[in-house]
Amino acid sequence: MIRLKGLRKVYGRQTVLDGIDLDIAKGEIVVVIGPSGTGKSTLLRCINFLEKPTAGEITVGDLTVDACSTSRKDILALRRRTAFVFQNYALFANKNALDNIAERLIVVDKWPKEKAREKAREILQRIGLGDKAEAYPASLSGGQQQRVGIGRAMATGAEVILFDEPTSSLDPEWVEEVLGLMKQLASEHQTMVVVTHEMSFARDVADRVIFVDGGRIVEQGPPSELFSNPQDPRTRDFLRKVLPDQTV
């Protein structure tokens, strides 16, 4: 479903991703954890070419793109098969909640406006914002904005949704409603790759947790194993810091 082969990203003399190999099955929920600045976000952003990888191969569905020889068409096709949820929501400020969600259907998929808005209205209901269709981003709370951000990703019908620290910019009071929506999506078997510091989400929802450090996958496994019995000393060290109340 998604396959990354030898993904590398180098900025100047700094290697941020140092050969990532990863297979993700349809419907799988993968949570990526690791210390700050170890390339977790870069990994996600390379999957849809918001950052151009230095080398490696990306397969999403039946499309394979080689980082060294990409055409504009490939990148567009890749982006249309993936959806992205941003840390800072990144809603279109000139469009209301409904049109933020409908935009992709209207512009990229060329649906008639009314049909697209109908679908967007359906999604607004599902994300619990049925009454906010006309609201512009500036008038929504952080939690509501991020839910619209997720709704926008849902509307793409993408094979995978990539979440880049979706709750890190939120006031604590809004974190739960966003995580709740993500859990709901997970229960509907939406393929998801989530970079997050919310360990409880990783433990409760993930099928697989991936620990990344120094641009490499250090260790991976189901959350029950990874959290209770980490093998690598770096994983143990990291988990001890983020889960202080737990003996690792």
Next chain:
Amino acid sequence: MNVLDFDYMLGLIPVLLKYLPLTLEMAAAGMVLALILACLLAVIRVLKVPVLNRFTMLFISFFRGTPLLVQLFLFYYGLPQLVSSLTAINGITATIMGLTMHFSAYMAESIRAAIVGVDRSQTEAALSIGMTNAQLMRRIILPQATRIAVPTLMNYFIDMIKATSLAFTLGVTELMGATQKEAAGSFLYFEAFIIVAIIYWVIVEMLSWLQRYLEHRLNKAYSR
């Protein structure tokens, strides 16, 4: 001190107002063309289109760096010597050309700043849902850049209306040219020029009002 000739002043108003449409038409045409050209120049600058970007920088530098009057003379008197097919260029066309080039150079820079001023993350969001660069510009960036740029662009439009008065140096009888003729006939210079000043002033005031209204409307989506 002589007393002002109020009857003459009042009588002059309807005479001069007959030339107002030409002034406004030149300004409107100049504004529309300048806007189109400025958007093009600004997008080239923002996307750093190879070759064109250097040319655009030169264009902007020249038209901002030389007086409008010099440019008008270049278009009206100079160009026909250079390109024989332009011998038929009239003062009105030359004025519109000059206004377009001159003001597009200024406007390109403020549109560029406005485009750059739109939050970068929205660009990424648009790309992430599979938009092309053109769709991104048209649907997300330009509508928001417009809001940022409108106050400055309106100022340029106001400037442009006043700048149309230079057309009289190319022999165009617009508002200023007509006043000049009237004044030369009556020798009542102060009366004539104070009336034309007031006409310009009133138009500019009306536009300022329109500007505040536009800004208010454009800001609606962004206020809580």
